[in-house]
Amino acid sequence: MVAADSERPKDPAVRMFRRERSVPLRGSAAALCNNLSVLQLPARNLMHFAVVHGPSAQLLSAAPEGVPLAQRQLHAKEGAGVSPPLITQVHWCVLPFRVLLVLTSHRGIQMYESDGSIMVYWHALDSGDTSSVFLFHTQYRLCLLEELLPVATSSVWEGQEVIQGVLVLAAGTWTGRVLVFDIPAKGPNIVLSEELAGHQTAVTDIATEPAQGQDSVADMVTADDSGLLCVWRSGSEFTLLTRIPGFGIPCPSVQLWQGIIAAGYGNGQIRLYEATTGTLHVQINAHARAICALDLAPEMGKLLSASEDTFVHIWKLRRSPESGYIEVEHCHGECVSDIQVCGARFCDPSGSSFAVTGYDLAEILRYSSV
Amino acid sequence: MSVRTLPLLFLNLGGEMLYILDQRLRAQNIPGDKARKVLNDIISTMFNRKFMEELFKPQELYSKKALRTVYNRLAHASIMRLNQASMDKLYDLMTMAFKYQVLLCPRPKDVLLVTFNHLDAIKGFIQDSPTILNQVDETFRQLTDAYGSLSAGEFQLIRQTLLIFFQDLHIRVSIFLKDRVQNSNGRFVLPVSGPVPWGTEVPGLIRMFNNKGEEVKKTEFKHGGNYVSAPKEGSFELYGDRVLKLGTNMYSVNRTVETHMSAASKNLTSQTQENITPNPLAKEELNFLARLMGGMEIKKPSGPEPGFRLNLFTTDEEEEHAAQSRPEELTYDIINIQAIQDQQQKEELARIMGEFEIKEQPRQSSSKGDDLLAMMDEL
Numbered sequence: 096m097v098a099a100d101s102e103r104p105k106d107p108a109v110r111m112f113r114r115e116r117s118v119p120l121r122g123s124a125a126a127l128c129n130n131l132s133v134l135q136l137p138a139r140n141l142m143h144f145a146v147v148h149g150p151s152a153q154l155l156s157a158a159p160e161g162v163p164l165a166q167r168q169l170h171a172k173e174g175a176g177v178s179p180p181l182i183t184q185v186h187w188c189v190l191p192f193r194v195l196l197v198l199t200s201h202r203g204i205q206m207y208e209s210d211g212s213i214m215v216y217w218h219a220l221d222s223g224d225t226s227s228v229f230l231f232h233t234q235y236r237l238c239l240l241e242e243l244l245p246v247a248t249s250s251v252w253e254g255q256e257v258i259q260g261v262l263v264l265a266a267g268t269w270t271g272r273v274l275v276f277d278i279p280a281k282g283p284n285i286v287l288s289e290e291l292a293g294h295q296t297a298v299t300d301i302a303t304e305p306a307q308g309q310d311s312v313a314d315m316v317t318a319d320d321s322g323l324l325c326v327w328r329s330g331s332e333f334t335l336l337t338r339i340p341g342f343g344i345p346c347p348s349v350q351l352w353q354g355i356i357a358a359g360y361g362n363g364q365i366r367l368y369e370a371t372t373g374t375l376h377v378q379i380n381a382h383a384r385a386i387c388a389l390d391l392a393p394e395m396g397k398l399l400s401a402s403e404d405t406f407v408h409i410w411k412l413r414r415s416p417e418s419g420y421i422e423v424e425h426c427h428g429e430c431v432s433d434i435q436v437c438g439a440r441f442c443d444p445s446g447s448s449f450a451v452t453g454y455d456l457a458e459i460l461r462y463s464s465v
Numbered sequence: 466m467s468v469r470t471l472p473l474l475f476l477n478l479g480g481e482m483l484y485i486l487d488q489r490l491r492a493q494n495i496p497g498d499k500a501r502k503v504l505n506d507i508i509s510t511m512f513n514r515k516f517m518e519e520l521f522k523p524q525e526l527y528s529k530k531a532l533r534t535v536y537n538r539l540a541h542a543s544i545m546r547l548n549q550a551s552m553d554k555l556y557d558l559m560t561m562a563f564k565y566q567v568l569l570c571p572r573p574k575d576v577l578l579v580t581f582n583h584l585d586a587i588k589g590f591i592q593d594s595p596t597i598l599n600q601v602d603e604t605f606r607q608l609t610d611a612y613g614s615l616s617a618g619e620f621q622l623i624r625q626t627l628l629i630f631f632q633d634l635h636i637r638v639s640i641f642l643k644d645r646v647q648n649s650n651g652r653f654v655l656p657v658s659g660p661v662p663w664g665t666e667v668p669g670l671i672r673m674f675n676n677k678g679e680e681v682k683k684t685e686f687k688h689g690g691n692y693v694s695a696p697k698e699g700s701f702e703l704y705g706d707r708v709l710k711l712g713t714n715m716y717s718v719n720r721t722v723e724t725h726m727s728a729a730s731k732n733l734t735s736q737t738q739e740n741i742t743p744n745p746l747a748k749e750e751l752n753f754l755a756r757l758m759g760g761m762e763i764k765k766p767s768g769p770e771p772g773f774r775l776n777l778f779t780t781d782e783e784e785e786h787a788a789q790s791r792p793e794e795l796t797y798d799i800i801n802i803q804a805i806q807d808q809q810q811k812e813e814l815a816r817i818m819g820e821f822e823i824k825e826q827p828r829q830s831s832s833k834g835d836d837l838l839a840m841m842d843e844l
Contacts, residue, residue, distance in 0.1 A: 126628035149629055181466055181629065201466075296618060320618030344664070345618040361573075361617055362665045377673050380666040383657075383692050384571070385621065404668075405655050406689060422673060425686035433648065433655045435568065455632060455652070 112427060115448075115461040116161035121168065122148035124437055124452040127183060128347035128387045129300060131438025131452045131459070134187040134194065134209065142442060143209075144459055145185040145196070146452050152185040152198055154211045161461055167211050171200035192280040197266070204266055204274075206285060215283040218276075220268060269297045273317050273325075275333065291333055293317065293325040302351040316356050316370065318346040324358060326370055337373040348389040350398065355412055355421050357398050359386030365400055367412065367421050376421040381408055388439045392446030397426070399449055401439035405431050407451055429462060466626040467619065468523040469611065473580055474532070474627060475520055476604070477566065477712065479511050480583025481559040482536065483590065486545075488716040489775055499544070499773065504590045505597060506543035512600035519757050521607055526630055527753055538758055544772040550788035551777035557636050558777075564631040565646065565653055566711040571662030571695075573620035575709055576627070577612050578699040581605070582712030605703055613701065640715065658691035663698040 124130050125147050134143035141164070143156045155166035171180040180200045187209060188195045194209035203219040266274045271294030277286045297320045304314060314329040322341020327333045339356075348359040356368040363382035368375055382402035390399040396412040409427040414420065434453035442448040448463035483504060490500040510516070533556060540547055540555065547555065566579050584605055591597045615623075635651030646654050661667055668688035675681050699708035778784040 123633055125632060126625050149632060296616070297622075299618075320621075321616065343617060345616075345621055347621075361621060362662075363668060364666070372676075374676055375674055375678070377671065379672075380668050380670045381688075383661045383665060383668050383688075383690055385573075404690065405657060408688075418675070420673065420675060420681070422682075423671060424684075425671070428687065428689045430657060430689050433652050435655060454628060455635075 111465050112429060112449075112462040113465050115463050117458040117460050118144060118155065118157050118161050118163055118450075120146060120148075120155070120457045120459060121153055121166065122151065123455045123457045125149050125181075126435065126437055126454040129184065129186075129438060131388070131440050131450060132186045133440040133442055133450060134189070135443060137443075143187065144450065145187065146438065146459065147182045147185050149181055150179040152182045154185075154196070169198055169205075169207070169211050171198065172202050172205060172217065190278060193278070195278065199266070201269075216276075216285040218266075218274070218287060266301075271295050271298055271319060273298060273301070289332060291317075291325075291327070291335075293327075293335055293338070294319040294323060296320040296323075299345060299347045300349045302349045302356070304351045304353075316349050316351050318349040318358060320345045322346045322360060324349065324356065324368070324373075326356070326373060336371065339368055339373045339375075345385075348386060350389045350391045352391050352393060352396060352398075352412060353414075355414075357389055357391070357412070359389045359400055359402075361385040363402060363404065365389070365398075365410075367423060369421065377423050379410070379423065382406060387437050390440045390449070392441040392444055394444040395446050397441065397446030398423075399439055399441055399446070401436040401451060403435045403437075405434055405436060407431060407436060407439055407449070409446065409449075431460060434460075466525065466629065467622040468525055469615070469619070470526050470623050470626045470630075471524060472517075472520050472608065472611065473576055473623065474526065474563075474630065475535075476511075476580055476608075477563045477576075477583055478532075478536065478559045479539065480580075480587060480712065481562045482540065482555060483507065483587060484714045484716050485555055485558050485777070486540070486775070487590065487714075489777055493775060495773065495775070501590075501593075503543040503545045505594055507539060508587055508591050509594075509597045509600065510539060510542040512597065512604050514600065514603070516757065517604055517607060521611060524753070526626060529630075531754055534754060535757060546772055546774045547777070548774065548784060548788070550784045550791070551775065553791065554777040554787065558638060560631065560634060561636050561638050561641070562715075564634055565641065567624060567627045567631065568653055569655070569711055570624070571660070571709075572617075572664065573624040574615075574617065575662070575699070575711070576620070576624060577608070577701065578707045578709045579712035580608060581701070582707050582709065584608075585707070586714050602703065609701070644715075657689070659693065660695045661692050663695045665695070667692045667694055 127147055130147050132145040134145075136143065140159060141156050142159065143154065145152060145154050151168045151170050153166060153168055156164045158164060169182075169185070171182050173179065180202050182198060182200050184197075184199045186197050188197055195215070196207040196209050196211050198205040198207065201220070203217060205214055206216040207214050266276070268274065271292075273291035273293065274287055275289035275291065277288045279285070294317065298317055299320055300318045302316045302318075315327040315333065317325045317327070319341070322344050324339040324341070324346065326336045326339070328336050339358075344361040344364075346358050346360050350357040351370065354370045356370050358366050358368070359381075360366070363380065363384055363386060365377075365379040365381045365386065366375055367377035367379075381400055382404045383406075384402050384404035386400055386402045388399075388401040391397070392399070398410040398412055399407065400410065401407045407429045408425065411424050411426050413422055415422050431451055431453060434451075434456055436451055437454050438452040440450055442450055442461070442463075448461065451460045451462070453460070486507070487500075487504060490503065495503075536556060536559070537552060540552060567576060570576050570579065584601055588598060588601055591601070612620075637647060637649070637651050641647035641653075642649065648654060668690065669685050671684045671686060672680055673682040673684075697708060700706055776784050778787060
């Protein structure tokens with residue numbers, strides 16, 4: 096079932112989608128938010144998917160037509176407790192030099208090489224920090240060369256004397272702390288370098304964008320269970336730029352694109368804010384139930400929203416050429432009948448295909464535009 | 466995951482159990498006074514103060530195995546007996562009903578209204594017993610204390626915890642199939658029409674603002690659903706209109722309660738894993754059971770009140786057939802006391818169980834269901 100804006104002339108940006116072949120899963124998806132991660136490998140004509148089932152997470156790779164090729168299951172590290180720990184999130188963090196697979200549970204954060212074959216790092220959360228650790232994301236942090244000794248020299252910056260980068264991963268915790276890790280270009284020497292205070296309740300999602308320039312352009316947004324958004328700028332340390340207060344509703348998912356923050360809330364609303372100032376510019380009554388996932392296709396500024404109301408919507412973000420204000424238009428709506436969607440991702444940078452997971456559903460649904 | 470989920474899980478499942486037992490007692494024409502006694506005994510055991518105290522302590526959800534054992538005990542808190550097959554069916558119906566209610570709750574907080582609906586109905590069963598009524602009201606107050614001021618985020622976590630507990634259960638229930646709330650593949654129907662949750666706007670509006678916060682543009686988009694505004698919020702008071710129908714009694718004498726057991730889909734593989742892995746219950750779980758059931762004060766029958774057997778099926782033959790044909794992967798494991806390593810714990814648990822065994826009862830011909838200990842050891 097499709098919802099289309101039939102009153103307006105057909106915009107080339109407005110597309111129709113059709114269902115493609117589903118990718119079967121070994122276990123159904125758990126009722127968590129943001130429960131689908133996709134790693135696009137166009138050079139190898141492959142797509143990787145990761146879904147949390149419960150005590151295990153499933154990684155699988157598929158060919159473009161959706162034919163599953165390989166799969167692997169990962170588990171959270173055991174520990175004392177009544178039952179095996181539940182995984183709260185699995186996500187690929189794409190850094191300039193490497194891709195890490197990050198898995199979180201109540202016990203802590205596990206980082207793997209991108210195919211999940213080798214665990215390169217384990218950070219245990221202290222017992223005081225019970226329950227979940229939520230999303231991570233990648234962040235490229237700029238530091239002056241002198242501060243970085245010793246540093247791997249086999250990088251693209253070789254020969255350029257300006258700025259070297261240290262890769263950073265940020266992870267949010269149940270208590271609201273945001274942990275920042277330094278990631279080397281290779282190997283397991285991952286180090287916890289900063290803890291950011293800003294949230295009082297569980298961090299639900301983190302979004303980042305490569306820093307655009309020297310001035311106060313935001314690099315990272317963190318969201319929490321109370322709906323509060325914190326906007327950070329990277330540097331030798333992260334600085335809090337601004338806070339956008341919540342209104343009592345959790346914000347399970349947030350995205351950042353060209354200085355625009357897109358936040359999805361538990362009451363079905365999507366709000367777009369100017370990242371540097373925190374000003375609200377757009378409010379969309381997008382869904383009839385809680386939003387569970389947002390994703391961005393950066394090439395076209397497409398935003399994907401998925402909700403427990405069984406709908407997935409695609410929006411186009413842009414700035415008005417006259418005023419510079421953020422504007423949005425609805426492109427496409429898809430009803431995934433009788434499925435409480437729990438994860439959704441674009442499968443290519445232009446937003447012409449996407450994948451969806453649902454609670455109790457043992458397959459990944461795929462859609463691509465006609 | 467949330468450590469405040471157990472009271473909600475227990476009370477709602479218990480409520481569904483009572484609805485089903487009430488329906489079967491009437492369908493089987495059990496004399497009114499006996500039926501009332503059974504319900505009174507079960508309700509008074511459920512709402513016992515010590516038991517409730519244990520329940521409300523912040524704790525993780527225990528396995529389906531452990532929970533099933535508690536309901537086994539509860540269902541036998543009176544003169545009524547259930548065979549294994551009937552107990553299995555009862556548990557299937559209870560779990561699918563509450564799974565449905567959680568899934569369809571408009572807001573995560575509405576699971577509290579569902580709980581209140583169950584409690585309201587329970588009070589209807591025990592109108593003539595002021596003592597038990599007080600117990601239920603007291604539990605009501607405990608619920609309000611524990612959940613009244615939780616944030617939306619915490620309720621969302623509770624909802625997720627409950628859904629993870631019910632993951633991969635797709636038993637088809639005939640009353641759900643008939644009412645078209647469940648599809649023939651076992652999945653629940655998620656309607657895309659009707660009132661939106663309280664606090665949510667009807668989808669379709671896009672508003673754009675300038676730097677000063679003034680609205681500069683308003684457009685609409687076609688959402689695809691057919692929603693209307695929520696009329697009013699349900700009441701969280703001791704008495705009040707809950708508005709939500711989820712959690713009210715959907716059974717009546719004429720609506721039979723069948724389940725279909727052919728749910729042999731591969732979704733069950735994960736559940737099978739849980740049952741097959743040789744996990745002698747973790748020590749913590751056994752402690753939990755001991756504490757919880759230690760708080761269950763089962764009244765010993767005073768006088769020669771003869772027991773009776775309740776059948777969840779229409780005939781004895783049907784029940785026998787169901788027992789034999791239940792798919793392997795849907796068998797509910799019950800705690801095997803003999804498998805418990807810790808000697809002291811084993812004795813303690815056996816003592817608690819044995820304490821409530823009603824020795825005076827004449828053994829029925831179908832001995833399977835009678836002795837709780839025997840049933841538990843019979844894995």
